Amino acid sequence: MNSSNRIIVNTGILYGQLLIQLVLGLITTRFVLKALGEVDYGIYMLVAGIVTMLSVVNSSMINTSMRYIAYCLGQGDIGVVKKMFNTTLYIHIIVGVFVILLMEIGGWIMFEYVLNIPADKIFEAKIVYQFMVITTFISIISVPYDAVMNAHEHILILSIIDILGFILNLLLAIYLLYADKFLLIQYGFCMFLIQVLLRFVKQQISKKKYEECRLDFKKEIDRTLIKEILTFTGWNLFGMIAALFVGQLRGIFLNFFFGVKLNAAEGLGKQVNAAINKLSTGITKAITPQLNKSEGAGNREYVLKITNTGIKYTTLMFALVAIPFILECRYFLSLWLGEVPIYTVIFCQIILLQQLVDKFTWQIGNAIRAVGIIRNYQLAEGCLFLLGIPIGWSVLYISGKPISIFIVELIIFFLVSGIRIFYGKKIVGLDISIFIKSTICPILFPMLLAFALAYIVHLLPIEDVARVFAVFSVFVGVFSLLFYCWGMSKEEKFFLRNMIVNCVLRK
Template sequence: MKMGITMFVSLYTTRLVLNALGVDDFGIFGMVAGVIAMLAFLNASMAAATQRFMSYAEGEGNREKQRIIFNISVVLHLAIAVVVAILLYAAAPFLFGHFLNIPEGRIFAARCVYWAMIASTVFSMLGVPYEAMLNAHENMLYFAVIGVLESFLKLGAALLVVHVLADKLILYGVLMAGISILAMTAMLVYCHRNYAECVIAPLRYWKKGVFREMGSFACWNFTVSASSMLSEYGVGIVLNHFFGVALNAAQAVAQQINGQTMAFSGTMLKALNPVISKSEGAGNRRLMLRASLSGCKFAYLLMAVFAIPLILEAPGLLGLWLHSVPAWAVLFCRLQLARTLMEQLFLSLGSAIYAEGNIRLYTLVKTGSGILFLGATYGFYSLGWPPFMMYVAAILFVTVPGGLLALSICVRRLGLSLRDFSFQVLVPCLVPSGATLAAGVALARICPQLSPVPVLFRTCLLLGAFLLFLWFFSLNARERGTLVFLLKSVCGKIQFSK
């Protein structure tokens, strides 16, 4: 329910903001504030690493160790926040003076957005240990309530920007940073009131061995997270350098759609990752691998149920959603969704590697692939190749190598069976996807796009077709029985409430 509400509100908010700011200012915000989107990814990655230690300790049944882990995590993330703030501050003269391609009259507004985003970033990083605590306790209710409130606050900010006469870009940037800081503050207060482990006393709860283990793990994890963040954000800067802010607007639209289609799978993984870590902490490798394979399968399916109809019907749906669709936005959306779908197939294998703890090789290769992706994109653009090559480079140098590496490590070191991965993940995911894509091509010829009605009609048909294929080809008997039971439970609760 939370994701349904936030998805609708977020998409409507993007429509309002694009119309209020215009393509150029929307592109500037997407590029400058993109640092927050990338740092949100970095925060999520660091929270997953911290949550791994907390869930592992909970699997061991060690409450004292959880307090030690929490305090060490607070110290580590305070140090990381300070370093990141200094680096972002130092990078500002170079970005705005030499590299970013921003219209002369909008440089001051872009700088204001950048400073607001730095403040939001520091607060977000300080909140990572608390987010990890919520994940370790599998408190999905908090994430649901705060997510809905945050989405409505962002809608309020968009409505305010539409009607004020001040500089809309500056106002929107400051409001978005303020909402992020408010959400982090609410999380800090909630955790201190509800979890006994949230006691800030680093001198009392300090253990050199745990610090060394967490520090090593955090350094390797931060390396791969930072390289991924810099490559993903850096490619937006490279795109801006060669093509201007209008292409950043198309990229921002693609990222918004991609983020919303990932929302359901992301929420599912928030609940699943603690199970993977706790199972490994309790010495149950078999359950850990089974949970990881289920995560790969359902992360893909939960995204594909929205992504595949969107890929097929992108021109018509974007035209309905936005008054003016930025150039290249349709192709960017299709390629971004295709890339992310491929990543979902291997996503929980990375969680399994993190749960086991030996992440050195995994992080080294992932770091190198991120740097190679950024360099390849710059090279392609220098040769005069078209803007969509950044997505091709991402698939070739990040998505495919990262997925194959995770699969190889899980097979060689964790005992995963290739046969299990093929028949429990690849076949249940790719068969309904291929069938739906074929149905979409055939449907486009039978029912051409002449008005908004055929677009919505075809989209609903494709959604229904995917769900039908999913039921017969993706779910086993136990999963079908569980789904039927859940649906009956929901219907029973609705009738009881009436």
């Protein structure tokens, strides 16, 4: 199967997975919120936010491992891939121990001096945190196995395992509806067991399926690679820490000023964003291994081509659902949750808008990482994100309005987009004028026009269900039509027509 067809097949698999996960995830969240209640759910999301913030090292290592293993596969030398796998696994074990120490120290500081949690819930929150710490360690040492599976682009296997996880989460949520004691601890413990099971399954499959996953630390570790990998990880980590701290410290700041109820609202906003964002991350997951392999094979022209194409279609897929959802956010949240926590609607809307801005340049960052020259880029982007922390605190302190910190983050996302475009030109060879003309404008103008028409429909005094249906129909129909006319290249239109014809003929 050639590269283009593989991307299409894997994207289709990921969207099938997404549909199942989206339905299961929405049902699960409603059941969990109903079972735990607003306070316990807010505490869980707050503690999970701390773990996410302190385990950012794991995320950086995932990106690094995937980049280097896919890059080596692109070179076509299995011996090099074996050395890369064993070297990255060795590094992950060491990093895992370091992260546990960091999380224990950071967690103690947070619980003792920062977090605003009801006194009768402190013990339960600490227990849940420990489950999350152990889960994080297991995740870290399992990363190289996931990286190999992703690099080989065996997306179907990963999708089946991930769907299994969502089914188990739903069963857990149903169980919580009938449990009566220590619900927060039970939820944390069962989530820990589910993650351990999924990691074990992925690891065993990788060991049996891929030759490079056979351990041999004595012969296969390349110590000259350790410095290179750690340097790349360090700069990638700096950028990720900066971006993550802005988002996670937002939750802590809201907790400090307003209490745990706003953490529930923010947590729901992040879950909505995560669910809708999966509409576009499917394309990103399918494209990223090809980026790294193509750069490893020295094919920079193809790297630029799929970067621009990836931006267009990830933005398209996200916007098709996110913008109508922003317009009808209150209706959908009421339908989903029943009783909507205060500020949830506006938090969801702004978080989705931030994500939409990010989509226009996100793939450029992946292209820069594929090339591997990331120091100056990550330094510039990271410093810009970090600037949002004192500004966010200040606007909350001065204004006393929760929404103010979200506005600050939105402005930062616009500035970060400019940073990515600048370094995309400098490092990858991105032509800015062509990028704006062939990538940004063909998606932005149809989107704005479709939004204007959908907003007019949103204002009409008609019954809720009919209005929501009309808003989605108008936006999706107008946006899709205008994108086909202005946003798709001749090659893309030809491919789409052939795909439709083939589907019709098969029937």
